[in-house]
Amino acid sequence: MNKPVLTIVVPCFNEEEVFTDTSFQLSTLMTNLITNALISNESKILFVDDGSKDNTWNLIETESDNNPYVKGLKLAGNVGHQFALLAGLETAAKHSDCVISIDADLQDDINVIPEFIEKFWEGADIVYGVRDKRETDTFFKRNTALGFYKFMGKIGIKLVPNHADFRLMSKRALEELLKYKESNLFLRGLVPRIGYKSTEVYYDRKERLAGESKYPLKKMLAFAFDGITSFSVAPIRLVTFVGFLSMIISAIAGAYAVIQRFLGHTESGWASLIISIWFVGGLQLLGIGIIGEYIGKIYHEVKRRPRYAIEKDLYSVQEKTQQHNE
Ligand code: UDP
Numbered sequence: 001m002n003k004p005v006l007t008i009v010v011p012c013f014n015e016e017e018v019f020t021d022t023s024f025q026l027s028t029l030m031t032n033l034i035t036n037a038l039i040s041n042e043s044k045i046l047f048v049d050d051g052s053k054d055n056t057w058n059l060i061e062t063e064s065d066n067n068p069y070v071k072g073l074k075l076a077g078n079v080g081h082q083f084a085l086l087a088g089l090e091t092a093a094k095h096s097d098c099v100i101s102i103d104a105d106l107q108d109d110i111n112v113i114p115e116f117i118e119k120f121w122e123g124a125d126i127v128y129g130v131r132d133k134r135e136t137d138t139f140f141k142r143n144t145a146l147g148f149y150k151f152m153g154k155i156g157i158k159l160v161p162n163h164a165d166f167r168l169m170s171k172r173a174l175e176e177l178l179k180y181k182e183s184n185l186f187l188r189g190l191v192p193r194i195g196y197k198s199t200e201v202y203y204d205r206k207e208r209l210a211g212e213s214k215y216p217l218k219k220m221l222a223f224a225f226d227g228i229t230s231f232s233v234a235p236i237r238l239v240t241f242v243g244f245l246s247m248i249i250s251a252i253a254g255a256y257a258v259i260q261r262f263l264g265h266t267e268s269g270w271a272s273l274i275i276s277i278w279f280v281g282g283l284q285l286l287g288i289g290i291i292g293e294y295i296g297k298i299y300h301e302v303k304r305r306p307r308y309a310i311e312k313d314l315y316s317v318q319e320k321t322q323q324h325n326e
């Protein structure tokens with residue numbers, strides 16, 4: 001096998017605080033990988049600026065002028081982590097034999113990247129980075145995440161537990177992934193569906209280098225909810241089931257009331273009446289809400305809107321000028 005061209009894709013949203021350090025660490029790693037003949041010297045680091053409001057893009061542009069490993073992709077606006085990553089992957093796929101995705105804050109241990117490449121050499125098409133411990137996460141985040149994976153497993157969505165978006169993919173696996181054209185993107189649910197040979201590499205997750213998490217609780221919840229409703233109709237079924245159950249219960253209660261009436265007991269059931277009205281009312285709203293969520297998803301999907309817009313692509317531009325010079 002020829003030495004593979006690797007692109008490391010790094011989505012960045014307001015990451016000026018960590019950029020310089022991240023770029024330095026990844027470049028050092030690149031040099032090591034190239035010296036050890038694990039990857040081709042054509043390999044690159046692609047920073048995707050997801051519509052940052054701070055100085056991130058300027059830093060990327062300057063760095064790409066001075067650092068031969070660094071390329072930049074500027075999106076026209078903020079589209080969120082998953083789509084920014086997708087934009088990077090799609091661009092990288094044109095130029096590389098394998099692609100690694102990693103967050104800009106380097107919470108994922110870049111020291112396992114050589115192991116990723118070794119697995120690729122051994123024939124794996126997908127290498128998942130899996131967190132060994134989650135000690136650096138808060139108690140809350142750790143347990144909600146754990147509960148989430150368990151729940152997803154129960155309703156039949158295949159996920160690799162404790163794997164975020166730190167992974168290696170071969171060109172052919174990536175090309176399969178890019179065939180999924182959905183507007184509700186949950187990459188870590190899609191990748192395990194592709195198939196091909198996959199393997200896992202374990203590492204410890206660290207603290208953010210600097211800056212704060214771009215995933216506050218609200219976004220995390222929305223992300224989890226998207227993950228569920230993009231892959232499963234189980235919640236709709238659950239609502240149907242609960243609705244059915246409450247109908248049976250109220251039928252039994254009705255029969256009971258009739259019998260009581262014939263036995264001469266007058267009804268004292270004001271409380272139960274109020275409770276059941278509220279209960280059923282709530283149930284209906286819940287059901288409508290969940291169905292609405294799916295209809296919203298369908299609405300988004302049928303529009304087939306472009307998922308991101310590229311403002312500047314320093315990766316492809318460079319290649320073109322090189323071809324001109326040849
Ligand atoms: N990110 C992005 N667009 C966004 C939000 C985040 O590209 O709208 C990037 C961010 O720069 C980082 C990665 O997604 O590289 C993960 O974000 P973060 O580290 O804040 O999430 P956490 O690790 O706290 O889950």
Ligand code: MG
Nearest residue numbers: 103105107208
């Ligand atoms: Mg992070």
